[in-house]
Amino acid sequence: MILFDDVTGHITDAGFAALESDQLELQQRLELAEHLSFCDDCCARYTAFLEHRPLLEPPHPVAAPVIRRIRSHGRLILLRRALRVGLAACLLITVLSVFAPPLTGVKSGSLRLDFELQQNTAAAQQLARQAAKDKEIEPQTLNMRISNAVDQLIAALKEKGETEQ
Numbered sequence: 001m002i003l004f005d006d007v008t009g010h011i012t013d014a015g016f017a018a019l020e021s022d023q024l025e026l027q028q029r030l031e032l033a034e035h036l037s038f039c040d041d042c043c044a045r046y047t048a049f050l051e052h053r054p055l056l057e058p059p060h061p062v063a064a065p066v067i068r069r070i071r072s073h074g075r076l077i078l079l080r081r082a083l084r085v086g087l088a089a090c091l092l093i094t095v096l097s098v099f100a101p102p103l104t105g106v107k108s109g110s111l112r113l114d115f116e117l118q119q120n121t122a123a124a125q126q127l128a129r130q131a132a133k134d135k136e137i138e139p140q141t142l143n144m145r146i147s148n149a150v151d152q153l154i155a156a157l158k159e160k161g162e163t164e165q
């Protein structure tokens with residue numbers, strides 16, 4: 001049996017058939033395996049030769065367990081990504097709250113509140129002062145005001161009469 005072509009040095013069809021039918025001695029099998037390890041042409045021909053052989057069937061179906069493992073692994077990857085994003089967000093918030101200056105909008109809002117509080121206090125004090133003045137004036141009833149005015153008028157008349165004499 002001729003395993004290699006004398007002209008090209010590649011494995012012959014008879015060599016492939018012998019390799020497939022497992023009729024070779026160990027020495028011949030090793031020579032063919034060595035040639036296949038470096039010759040791309042013979043490797044491609046051997047692959048085409050093997051394509052017509054029936055595929056082996058696994059003892060039990062493997063599609064369902066493989067799909068289950070793929071889905072569970074996908075869920076694990078998704079969970080890890082969500083955890084990473086959550087941790088990054090927490091870290092960012094912590095860093096920003098520690099190192100970032102307070103927001104300017106909040107600062108001006110608190111200043112505005114302080115200003116309004118001062119204005120309200122001043123207005124309350126003014127109202128209290130006004131109320132105290134009103135209390136001082138308020139005891140004078142209309143009769144008292146009239147009698148005061150009459151007293152002032154009499155005093156003014158007396159003063160005028162004294163000056164005329």
Ligand SMILES: [Zn+2]
Pocket residue numbers: 009010011035039040041042043
């Ligand atoms: Zn070859």
